[in-house]
Amino acid sequence: MKIYNTMTRQKEEFVPVEAGKVKIYVCGPTVYDYFHLGNARPFITFDTLRRYLEYKGYKVTFVQNFTDIDDKVINRANLQHVSTKDLSEHYIREYYIDADGLNVERADFQPRATDTIPEIIKMIQTLIDKGYAYVSDDGVYFSTHKFPEYGKLSGYNVEDLEEGAGNRALNGESKQHPSDFALWKRKKEGEPYWESPWGEGRPGWHIECSAMAFKYLGETIDIHGGGQDLVFPHHENEIAQSEACSGHVFAKYWMHNGFINIDNAKMAKSKGNFFTVRDLAKHYDYMVIRFFMLNCQYRSPINFSRDLLNAAQTGWERIVTCIENARFYLDQATGQEAVYKKSGLADKSQAAVRAFETAMDDDLNTADAMAAIFDFVRDINTAVVEEDDQDPEELRQALATLLKLLDVLGLKIPQSGAIPEEITALVRERSEAKVQHNYQLADDIRTKIEAAGYQVEDTPQGPKVSAK
Numbered sequence: 001m002k003i004y005n006t007m008t009r010q011k012e013e014f015v016p017v018e019a020g021k022v023k024i025y026v027c028g029p030t031v032y033d034y035f036h037l038g039n040a041r042p043f044i045t046f047d048t049l050r051r052y053l054e055y056k057g058y059k060v061t062f063v064q065n066f067t068d069i070d071d072k073v074i075n076r077a078n079l080q081h082v083s084t085k086d087l088s089e090h091y092i093r094e095y096y097i098d099a100d101g102l103n104v105e106r107a108d109f110q111p112r113a114t115d116t117i118p119e120i121i122k123m124i125q126t127l128i129d130k131g132y133a134y135v136s137d138d139g140v141y142f143s144t145h146k147f148p149e150y151g152k153l154s155g156y157n158v159e160d161l162e163e164g165a166g167n168r169a170l171n172g173e174s175k176q177h178p179s180d181f182a183l184w185k186r187k188k189e190g191e192p193y194w195e196s197p198w199g200e201g202r203p204g205w206h207i208e209c210s211a212m213a214f215k216y217l218g219e220t221i222d223i224h225g226g227g228q229d230l231v232f233p234h235h236e237n238e239i240a241q242s243e244a245c246s247g248h249v250f251a252k253y254w255m256h257n258g259f260i261n262i263d264n265a266k267m268a269k270s271k272g273n274f275f276t277v278r279d280l281a282k283h284y285d286y287m288v289i290r291f292f293m294l295n296c297q298y299r300s301p302i303n304f305s306r307d308l309l310n311a312a313q314t315g316w317e318r319i320v321t322c323i324e325n326a327r328f329y330l331d332q333a334t335g336q337e338a339v340y341k342k343s344g345l346a347d348k349s350q351a352a353v354r355a356f357e358t359a360m361d362d363d364l365n366t367a368d369a370m371a372a373i374f375d376f377v378r379d380i381n382t383a384v385v386e387e388d389d390q391d392p393e394e395l396r397q398a399l400a401t402l403l404k405l406l407d408v409l410g411l412k413i414p415q416s417g418a419i420p421e422e423i424t425a426l427v428r429e430r431s432e433a434k435v436q437h438n439y440q441l442a443d444d445i446r447t448k449i450e451a452a453g454y455q456v457e458d459t460p461q462g463p464k465v466s467a468k
């Protein structure tokens with residue numbers, strides 16, 4: 001498999017540090033609100049990566065953190081007169097509702113920053129001891145000038161960053177250089193705090209990810225992921241801290257997903273073109289949102305509009321309908337009196353798997369993988385709709401393959417809705433009535449079925465019932 005590595009700016013063959021195992025760290029949400037569409041993209045992207053690596057036989061360990069202490073959390077908690085703990089725990093629960101809906105698998109470890117304080121303090125102390133960090137009036141800072149490789153991920157260098165910035169760039173913080181960044185912030189009035197060798201305070205944002213990655217995955221991980229907006233300064237700073245501390249490469253591959261534009265403009269709260277996943281899920285199935293996202297390769301920008309989401313809904317329904325039809329065909333096929341023929345679906349299944357894997361091996365190209373799935377859906381539709389002598393066993397295997405590929409993308413097909421026994425009984429009565437040419441009765445029964453929220457459709461394989 002090839003992965004585009006932001007560090008080297010090219011696609012590279014993926015070779016894990018340890019054969020057969022993959023360690024992934026992805027920056028998680030700051031839990032002070034519902035997450036929006038832009039936040040959802042890395043969740044879906046890296047969940048899909050994880051699923052695909054598992055499909056390829058790797059043992060994956062996946063860590064995604066919750067940032068439960070920072071300025072946004074503190075400000076929102078103050079505004080709502082609740083503790084930062086209560087606020088963040090509330091939005092962690094809300095996160096799971098949406099993430100579960102999007103079928104994002106739970107990470108193996110989902111640490112909170114506030115549960116990692118001892119490890120963070122230890123790491124900062126090591127950086128001070130090694131001369132990479134210094135204590136000042138308002139906290140502890142990392143000295144970017146002491147780390148010669150600073151800027152290697154983003155392509156910035158310290159001089160350019162500081163040129164012309166002057167004292168303004170010190171941001172009111174007492175640090176030696178504008179590009180130095182906070183590892184520990186001394187307590188301000190009204191803020192939650194923890195004890196440390198440098199006084200009461202709280203960790204800076206960047207250090208939590210380094211400390212958690214070290215704690216749960218070790219000093220060198222395989223893949224570090226996040227949104228493109230995190231390349232600088234967040235990931236640049238993670239690299240500086242981690243590598244200065246350990247003396248080893250922090251992550252072999254850096255993967256970053258692209259932005260989401262709303263009606264061709266950058267999504268921003270201030271522009272009012274801002275959609276939370278929770279709001280969208282009131283109008284669309286969560287699977288439609290995931291499907292919409294996966295129709296783009298993860299590095300390409302996505303343009304979002306209602307029209308495009310509606311189009312995604314139509315596309316998703318085509319897949320669901322194909323599967324329902326195939327299941328119905330299989331339910332009706334008794335395999336006794338009929339003479340069945342193989343239609344070549346077995347070969348088409350193999351071709352679909354090959355095309356799917358080729359696409360996914362090329363830097364997780366889910367757009368091409370989806371195209372392979374649609375070709376396969378067309379093949380299955382042809383076999384089910386146009387042939388009435390399709391061999392059920394061949395169809396059964398093709399359907400299993402299709403469901404497997406969808407599962408790798410995290411796309412969950414609703415179980416064929418269980419039809420209540422009383423409705424099935426009505427359908428049987430109606431068929432009886434039709435056999436006896438009692439069409440009035442048959443129509444009355446249909447009305448009853450519809451009144452109960454179901455619809456019945458007559459097909460060559462017999463009556464097909466579904467929820468309306």
Ligand SMILES: [Zn+2]
Nearest residue numbers: 027028209234
């Ligand atoms: Zn991070």
